[in-house]
Amino acid sequence: MVATAFSSLLTMETEEAQIASGLRRRDPEVLDALIEQYQHRLLRYLVHLTGERATAEDLFQETWIRVLEKGHQYDGKSRFATWLMTIAHNVAIDHLRKRRPASLDEMRDTEDAAPFEPVSDGPSPFEQVSALEDRARIQAALETLAPIFREVLVLRFQEQMKLEEIAKLINIPLATVKTRLYRGVIALRPALMGGAQ
Amino acid sequence: MNGQEHGRAVDLISRREVEGIADTDERWLESHLAACEECASYELALSGAERAMRSFTVMASASLVESTRARVHIRAQQLAEQQARTVLIGVSFCLGVITSTLTAWVWWKFGGWVAQSLGLPSGIVEPGILLFWLLPAIVIAVLLVAFPPSAFDGSLMQRFMRERLRGMQ
Numbered sequence: 001m002v003a004t005a006f007s008s009l010l011t012m013e014t015e016e017a018q019i020a021s022g023l024r025r026r027d028p029e030v031l032d033a034l035i036e037q038y039q040h041r042l043l044r045y046l047v048h049l050t051g052e053r054a055t056a057e058d059l060f061q062e063t064w065i066r067v068l069e070k071g072h073q074y075d076g077k078s079r080f081a082t083w084l085m086t087i088a089h090n091v092a093i094d095h096l097r098k099r100r101p102a103s104l105d106e107m108r109d110t111e112d113a114a115p116f117e118p119v120s121d122g123p124s125p126f127e128q129v130s131a132l133e134d135r136a137r138i139q140a141a142l143e144t145l146a147p148i149f150r151e152v153l154v155l156r157f158q159e160q161m162k163l164e165e166i167a168k169l170i171n172i173p174l175a176t177v178k179t180r181l182y183r184g185v186i187a188l189r190p191a192l193m194g195g196a197q
Numbered sequence: 198m199n200g201q202e203h204g205r206a207v208d209l210i211s212r213r214e215v216e217g218i219a220d221t222d223e224r225w226l227e228s229h230l231a232a233c234e235e236c237a238s239y240e241l242a243l244s245g246a247e248r249a250m251r252s253f254t255v256m257a258s259a260s261l262v263e264s265t266r267a268r269v270h271i272r273a274q275q276l277a278e279q280q281a282r283t284v285l286i287g288v289s290f291c292l293g294v295i296t297s298t299l300t301a302w303v304w305w306k307f308g309g310w311v312a313q314s315l316g317l318p319s320g321i322v323e324p325g326i327l328l329f330w331l332l333p334a335i336v337i338a339v340l341l342v343a344f345p346p347s348a349f350d351g352s353l354m355q356r357f358m359r360e361r362l363r364g365m366q
Binding site: 068162 | 207208211212215216238239241243245246247249250251252253255256257261262264265266268269270272273276277
Protein backbone atom coordinates (compact mmCIF):
# COMPACT_ATOMS: atom_id res chain seq x y z
CA MET A 1 0.00 0.00 0.00
CA VAL A 2 2.84 2.34 0.92
CA ALA A 3 4.55 1.34 -2.32
CA THR A 4 1.40 2.14 -4.29
CA ALA A 5 1.07 5.53 -2.60
CA PHE A 6 4.74 6.27 -3.25
CA SER A 7 4.37 5.14 -6.85
CA SER A 8 1.35 7.39 -7.43
CA LEU A 9 3.19 10.30 -5.78
CA LEU A 10 6.16 9.69 -8.02
CA THR A 11 3.89 9.52 -11.07
CA MET A 12 2.25 12.78 -10.07
CA GLU A 13 5.62 14.44 -9.56
CA THR A 14 6.79 13.23 -12.94
CA GLU A 15 3.60 14.41 -14.57
CA GLU A 16 3.79 17.84 -12.92
CA ALA A 17 7.46 18.12 -13.88
CA GLN A 18 6.58 17.27 -17.47
CA ILE A 19 3.88 19.93 -17.48
CA ALA A 20 6.33 22.49 -16.05
CA SER A 21 8.88 21.58 -18.69
CA GLY A 22 6.28 21.85 -21.47
CA LEU A 23 5.08 25.22 -20.19
CA ARG A 24 8.62 26.56 -20.05
CA ARG A 25 9.05 25.58 -23.71
CA ARG A 26 5.58 26.97 -24.50
CA ASP A 27 4.91 23.68 -26.22
CA PRO A 28 1.55 23.95 -28.06
CA GLU A 29 0.93 20.21 -27.74
CA VAL A 30 1.29 20.35 -23.96
CA LEU A 31 -1.08 23.32 -23.83
CA ASP A 32 -3.60 21.56 -26.07
CA ALA A 33 -3.52 18.54 -23.81
CA LEU A 34 -3.94 20.69 -20.70
CA ILE A 35 -6.88 22.57 -22.22
CA GLU A 36 -8.48 19.22 -23.06
CA GLN A 37 -7.87 17.83 -19.60
CA TYR A 38 -8.98 20.81 -17.53
CA GLN A 39 -11.66 22.36 -19.77
CA HIS A 40 -14.72 21.42 -17.73
CA ARG A 41 -13.18 21.95 -14.30
CA LEU A 42 -11.86 25.38 -15.18
CA LEU A 43 -15.07 26.55 -16.82
CA ARG A 44 -17.13 25.24 -13.90
CA TYR A 45 -14.97 27.16 -11.44
CA LEU A 46 -15.25 30.36 -13.47
CA VAL A 47 -19.00 30.00 -13.98
CA HIS A 48 -19.48 29.56 -10.24
CA LEU A 49 -17.20 32.47 -9.48
CA THR A 50 -18.66 34.96 -11.95
CA GLY A 51 -22.22 33.66 -12.12
CA GLU A 52 -22.30 34.36 -15.88
CA ARG A 53 -21.59 31.81 -18.55
CA ALA A 54 -20.54 34.34 -21.21
CA THR A 55 -18.12 36.10 -18.87
CA ALA A 56 -16.79 32.76 -17.67
CA GLU A 57 -16.06 31.73 -21.27
CA ASP A 58 -14.12 34.95 -21.89
CA LEU A 59 -12.16 34.44 -18.70
CA PHE A 60 -11.59 30.79 -19.66
CA GLN A 61 -9.73 31.91 -22.79
CA GLU A 62 -7.92 34.66 -20.92
CA THR A 63 -6.79 32.16 -18.29
CA TRP A 64 -5.18 29.90 -20.89
CA ILE A 65 -3.44 32.87 -22.51
CA ARG A 66 -2.05 33.76 -19.10
CA VAL A 67 -1.00 30.16 -18.50
CA LEU A 68 0.98 30.40 -21.73
CA GLU A 69 2.56 33.72 -20.76
CA LYS A 70 3.31 32.86 -17.14
CA GLY A 71 4.03 29.18 -17.71
CA HIS A 72 7.71 29.59 -16.87
CA GLN A 73 6.68 30.51 -13.31
CA TYR A 74 5.16 27.08 -12.68
CA ASP A 75 7.84 24.99 -10.98
CA GLY A 76 6.09 21.62 -11.05
CA LYS A 77 6.36 21.21 -7.29
CA SER A 78 2.70 21.88 -6.58
CA ARG A 79 -0.35 20.39 -8.28
CA PHE A 80 -0.98 21.91 -11.70
CA ALA A 81 -4.72 22.11 -11.01
CA THR A 82 -4.08 24.35 -8.00
CA TRP A 83 -1.76 26.60 -10.00
CA LEU A 84 -4.28 26.79 -12.84
CA MET A 85 -7.09 27.75 -10.47
CA THR A 86 -4.85 30.41 -8.93
CA ILE A 87 -4.30 31.91 -12.37
CA ALA A 88 -8.05 31.72 -13.08
CA HIS A 89 -8.80 33.32 -9.71
CA ASN A 90 -6.46 36.23 -10.48
CA VAL A 91 -7.89 36.66 -13.98
CA ALA A 92 -11.41 36.72 -12.55
CA ILE A 93 -10.46 39.16 -9.79
CA ASP A 94 -8.87 41.50 -12.35
CA HIS A 95 -12.00 41.30 -14.48
CA LEU A 96 -14.41 41.84 -11.59
CA ARG A 97 -12.39 44.77 -10.29
CA LYS A 98 -12.44 46.40 -13.70
CA ARG A 99 -16.16 45.83 -14.04
CA ARG A 100 -17.12 47.00 -10.59
CA PRO A 101 -14.83 49.21 -8.55
CA ALA A 102 -16.41 47.95 -5.33
CA SER A 103 -14.72 45.20 -3.36
CA LEU A 104 -15.26 41.65 -4.55
CA ASP A 105 -16.52 40.79 -1.09
CA GLU A 106 -19.47 43.12 -1.52
CA MET A 107 -20.53 41.69 -4.84
CA ARG A 108 -23.60 39.59 -5.20
CA ASP A 109 -24.89 38.00 -8.34
CA THR A 110 -28.03 39.37 -9.88
CA GLU A 111 -27.47 37.88 -13.31
CA ASP A 112 -30.33 35.96 -14.82
CA ALA A 113 -28.15 33.70 -16.93
CA ALA A 114 -28.39 30.04 -15.99
CA PRO A 115 -24.87 28.97 -15.07
CA PHE A 116 -25.60 25.38 -14.17
CA GLU A 117 -26.80 22.48 -16.23
CA PRO A 118 -28.42 19.90 -14.01
CA VAL A 119 -27.53 16.29 -14.69
CA SER A 120 -30.49 14.12 -15.62
CA ASP A 121 -29.88 10.98 -13.61
CA GLY A 122 -33.28 10.24 -12.03
CA PRO A 123 -34.54 6.79 -12.74
CA SER A 124 -38.23 7.76 -12.72
CA PRO A 125 -40.10 10.86 -13.97
CA PHE A 126 -41.22 11.70 -10.44
CA GLU A 127 -37.70 11.50 -9.09
CA GLN A 128 -36.43 13.48 -12.03
CA VAL A 129 -38.92 16.28 -11.40
CA SER A 130 -38.17 16.18 -7.69
CA ALA A 131 -34.43 16.28 -8.29
CA LEU A 132 -34.83 19.16 -10.72
CA GLU A 133 -36.85 21.10 -8.17
CA ASP A 134 -34.18 20.44 -5.52
CA ARG A 135 -31.46 21.60 -7.85
CA ALA A 136 -33.39 24.68 -8.88
CA ARG A 137 -33.87 25.61 -5.25
CA ILE A 138 -30.24 24.99 -4.35
CA GLN A 139 -29.09 26.80 -7.47
CA ALA A 140 -31.19 29.80 -6.49
CA ALA A 141 -29.67 29.69 -3.01
CA LEU A 142 -26.18 29.44 -4.47
CA GLU A 143 -26.80 32.44 -6.66
CA THR A 144 -27.68 34.56 -3.66
CA LEU A 145 -24.35 33.70 -2.04
CA ALA A 146 -21.53 36.20 -2.39
CA PRO A 147 -18.85 34.96 -4.84
CA ILE A 148 -16.32 34.66 -2.02
CA PHE A 149 -18.41 31.96 -0.32
CA ARG A 150 -19.40 30.26 -3.55
CA GLU A 151 -15.78 30.08 -4.61
CA VAL A 152 -14.75 28.26 -1.43
CA LEU A 153 -17.67 25.83 -1.77
CA VAL A 154 -16.74 25.08 -5.37
CA LEU A 155 -13.07 24.56 -4.62
CA ARG A 156 -13.91 22.37 -1.67
CA PHE A 157 -16.74 20.24 -2.98
CA GLN A 158 -16.12 20.13 -6.70
CA GLU A 159 -12.35 20.42 -6.89
CA GLN A 160 -11.85 18.44 -3.68
CA MET A 161 -9.12 20.82 -2.58
CA LYS A 162 -7.65 20.81 0.88
CA LEU A 163 -8.40 23.80 3.06
CA GLU A 164 -4.72 24.78 3.00
CA GLU A 165 -4.68 24.63 -0.79
CA ILE A 166 -7.73 26.89 -0.97
CA ALA A 167 -6.07 29.35 1.42
CA LYS A 168 -2.98 29.42 -0.76
CA LEU A 169 -4.97 29.74 -3.95
CA ILE A 170 -7.15 32.63 -2.79
CA ASN A 171 -4.31 34.08 -0.75
CA ILE A 172 -6.26 34.34 2.49
CA PRO A 173 -5.61 32.90 5.98
CA LEU A 174 -6.71 29.33 6.69
CA ALA A 175 -9.10 30.57 9.37
CA THR A 176 -10.85 32.74 6.79
CA VAL A 177 -11.28 29.74 4.49
CA LYS A 178 -12.91 27.81 7.33
CA THR A 179 -15.17 30.73 8.15
CA ARG A 180 -16.22 31.13 4.52
CA LEU A 181 -16.91 27.42 4.20
CA TYR A 182 -18.93 27.43 7.39
CA ARG A 183 -20.91 30.52 6.46
CA GLY A 184 -21.45 29.26 2.92
CA VAL A 185 -22.84 25.95 4.13
CA ILE A 186 -24.99 27.65 6.75
CA ALA A 187 -26.36 30.01 4.09
CA LEU A 188 -27.30 27.02 1.93
CA ARG A 189 -28.87 25.13 4.80
CA PRO A 190 -32.46 26.43 4.39
CA ALA A 191 -32.47 25.38 0.73
CA LEU A 192 -30.96 21.99 1.60
CA MET A 193 -33.43 21.42 4.44
CA GLY A 194 -36.27 22.32 2.10
CA GLY A 195 -35.30 19.33 -0.01
CA ALA A 196 -35.56 17.02 2.99
CA GLN A 197 -39.13 18.03 3.83
CA MET B 198 -19.99 21.54 25.99
CA ASN B 199 -17.90 24.62 25.38
CA GLY B 200 -17.16 26.74 22.32
CA GLN B 201 -13.78 25.11 21.89
CA GLU B 202 -15.43 21.70 21.45
CA HIS B 203 -17.88 23.07 18.88
CA GLY B 204 -14.97 24.70 17.05
CA ARG B 205 -13.09 21.42 17.01
CA ALA B 206 -16.16 19.57 15.78
CA VAL B 207 -16.76 22.06 12.95
CA ASP B 208 -13.10 21.81 11.95
CA LEU B 209 -13.21 18.00 11.90
CA ILE B 210 -16.49 17.95 9.99
CA SER B 211 -14.98 20.28 7.41
CA ARG B 212 -11.87 18.15 7.03
CA ARG B 213 -13.39 14.69 7.20
CA GLU B 214 -14.32 14.24 3.53
CA VAL B 215 -11.26 15.59 1.74
CA GLU B 216 -8.27 15.45 4.08
CA GLY B 217 -9.57 12.63 6.26
CA ILE B 218 -9.28 12.58 10.05
CA ALA B 219 -7.62 10.24 12.56
CA ASP B 220 -9.60 7.36 14.09
CA THR B 221 -9.48 8.95 17.54
CA ASP B 222 -10.84 12.21 16.12
CA GLU B 223 -13.50 10.25 14.24
CA ARG B 224 -14.65 8.56 17.45
CA TRP B 225 -14.65 11.85 19.34
CA LEU B 226 -16.61 13.53 16.55
CA GLU B 227 -19.24 10.78 16.44
CA SER B 228 -19.83 11.04 20.17
CA HIS B 229 -19.98 14.83 19.91
CA LEU B 230 -22.46 14.71 17.04
CA ALA B 231 -24.65 12.32 18.98
CA ALA B 232 -24.88 14.85 21.78
CA CYS B 233 -24.78 18.18 19.90
CA GLU B 234 -27.74 19.02 17.71
CA GLU B 235 -26.15 22.18 16.30
CA CYS B 236 -23.03 20.41 15.06
CA ALA B 237 -25.08 17.47 13.77
CA SER B 238 -27.17 19.93 11.80
CA TYR B 239 -24.03 21.51 10.35
CA GLU B 240 -22.69 18.09 9.40
CA LEU B 241 -25.96 17.31 7.62
CA ALA B 242 -25.92 20.65 5.81
CA LEU B 243 -22.31 20.20 4.74
CA SER B 244 -22.88 16.76 3.26
CA GLY B 245 -26.07 18.05 1.59
CA ALA B 246 -24.17 21.01 0.12
CA GLU B 247 -21.48 18.67 -1.16
CA ARG B 248 -24.05 16.42 -2.85
CA ALA B 249 -25.84 19.42 -4.32
CA MET B 250 -22.67 21.01 -5.63
CA ARG B 251 -21.60 17.77 -7.25
CA SER B 252 -24.95 17.37 -8.96
CA PHE B 253 -24.32 20.50 -11.04
CA THR B 254 -22.26 20.08 -14.15
CA VAL B 255 -20.84 22.73 -16.41
CA MET B 256 -19.51 21.53 -19.73
CA ALA B 257 -17.19 23.47 -21.98
CA SER B 258 -18.42 23.41 -25.58
CA ALA B 259 -16.23 22.07 -28.37
CA SER B 260 -16.25 25.47 -30.09
CA LEU B 261 -15.02 27.18 -26.92
CA VAL B 262 -12.18 24.70 -26.58
CA GLU B 263 -11.27 25.01 -30.24
CA SER B 264 -11.28 28.81 -30.24
CA THR B 265 -9.26 28.83 -27.03
CA ARG B 266 -6.66 26.59 -28.62
CA ALA B 267 -6.54 28.83 -31.68
CA ARG B 268 -6.04 31.93 -29.50
CA VAL B 269 -3.35 30.19 -27.48
CA HIS B 270 -1.55 29.14 -30.67
CA ILE B 271 -1.67 32.68 -32.06
CA ARG B 272 -0.30 34.09 -28.80
CA ALA B 273 2.39 31.39 -28.68
CA GLN B 274 3.39 32.36 -32.20
CA GLN B 275 3.54 36.04 -31.23
CA LEU B 276 5.65 35.28 -28.17
CA ALA B 277 8.00 33.09 -30.21
CA GLU B 278 8.45 35.87 -32.76
CA GLN B 279 9.01 38.43 -30.03
CA GLN B 280 11.55 36.18 -28.36
CA ALA B 281 13.40 35.52 -31.61
CA ARG B 282 13.44 39.23 -32.32
CA THR B 283 14.69 40.07 -28.83
CA VAL B 284 17.51 37.55 -29.18
CA LEU B 285 18.41 38.96 -32.60
CA ILE B 286 18.43 42.51 -31.28
CA GLY B 287 20.49 41.48 -28.26
CA VAL B 288 23.10 39.66 -30.36
CA SER B 289 23.25 42.52 -32.89
CA PHE B 290 23.64 45.05 -30.11
CA CYS B 291 26.47 43.10 -28.44
CA LEU B 292 28.27 42.58 -31.75
CA GLY B 293 27.82 46.27 -32.56
CA VAL B 294 29.22 47.40 -29.22
CA ILE B 295 32.21 45.04 -29.50
CA THR B 296 32.96 46.00 -33.11
CA SER B 297 32.57 49.71 -32.43
CA THR B 298 34.77 49.57 -29.35
CA LEU B 299 37.51 47.61 -31.12
CA THR B 300 37.53 49.77 -34.23
CA ALA B 301 36.90 53.19 -32.68
CA TRP B 302 40.59 53.67 -31.93
CA VAL B 303 41.54 52.76 -35.53
CA TRP B 304 39.01 55.21 -37.02
CA TRP B 305 40.07 57.93 -34.61
CA LYS B 306 43.66 57.50 -35.77
CA PHE B 307 42.50 57.40 -39.39
CA GLY B 308 40.69 60.72 -38.80
CA GLY B 309 43.87 62.17 -37.39
CA TRP B 310 45.86 60.97 -40.43
CA VAL B 311 43.28 62.44 -42.87
CA ALA B 312 43.31 65.76 -41.01
CA GLN B 313 47.10 65.84 -41.08
CA SER B 314 47.33 64.85 -44.75
CA LEU B 315 44.76 67.44 -45.92
CA GLY B 316 45.75 70.11 -43.43
CA LEU B 317 42.31 70.19 -41.77
CA PRO B 318 41.63 70.79 -38.07
CA SER B 319 41.90 67.38 -36.35
CA GLY B 320 39.36 68.43 -33.63
CA ILE B 321 36.61 68.29 -36.25
CA VAL B 322 37.80 65.53 -38.63
CA GLU B 323 38.54 62.89 -35.98
CA PRO B 324 35.07 63.00 -34.28
CA GLY B 325 33.44 63.45 -37.70
CA ILE B 326 34.89 60.25 -39.12
CA LEU B 327 34.11 58.40 -35.87
CA LEU B 328 30.48 59.61 -36.01
CA PHE B 329 30.23 58.61 -39.68
CA TRP B 330 31.43 55.14 -38.68
CA LEU B 331 28.91 54.84 -35.85
CA LEU B 332 25.98 56.50 -37.66
CA PRO B 333 24.44 53.31 -39.20
CA ALA B 334 24.43 51.59 -35.80
CA ILE B 335 22.82 54.63 -34.17
CA VAL B 336 20.13 54.85 -36.90
CA ILE B 337 19.32 51.14 -36.54
CA ALA B 338 19.09 51.44 -32.77
CA VAL B 339 16.69 54.41 -33.09
CA LEU B 340 14.54 52.48 -35.59
CA LEU B 341 14.35 49.45 -33.31
CA VAL B 342 13.24 51.60 -30.41
CA ALA B 343 10.72 53.45 -32.57
CA PHE B 344 9.02 50.25 -33.81
CA PRO B 345 7.80 48.10 -30.93
CA PRO B 346 7.20 44.32 -31.33
CA SER B 347 3.47 44.92 -31.99
CA ALA B 348 4.41 46.57 -35.28
CA PHE B 349 5.64 43.17 -36.47
CA ASP B 350 2.32 41.54 -35.72
CA GLY B 351 0.98 40.68 -39.13
CA SER B 352 2.73 37.50 -40.17
CA LEU B 353 0.96 35.14 -42.57
CA MET B 354 0.53 32.48 -39.90
CA GLN B 355 -1.17 34.88 -37.52
CA ARG B 356 -3.49 36.19 -40.21
CA PHE B 357 -4.42 32.60 -41.07
CA MET B 358 -5.16 31.75 -37.43
CA ARG B 359 -7.21 34.91 -36.98
CA GLU B 360 -9.33 34.09 -40.01
CA ARG B 361 -9.81 30.55 -38.73
CA LEU B 362 -10.87 31.89 -35.36
CA ARG B 363 -13.30 34.34 -36.97
CA GLY B 364 -14.75 31.50 -39.03
CA MET B 365 -15.51 29.51 -35.91
CA GLN B 366 -17.31 32.33 -34.08
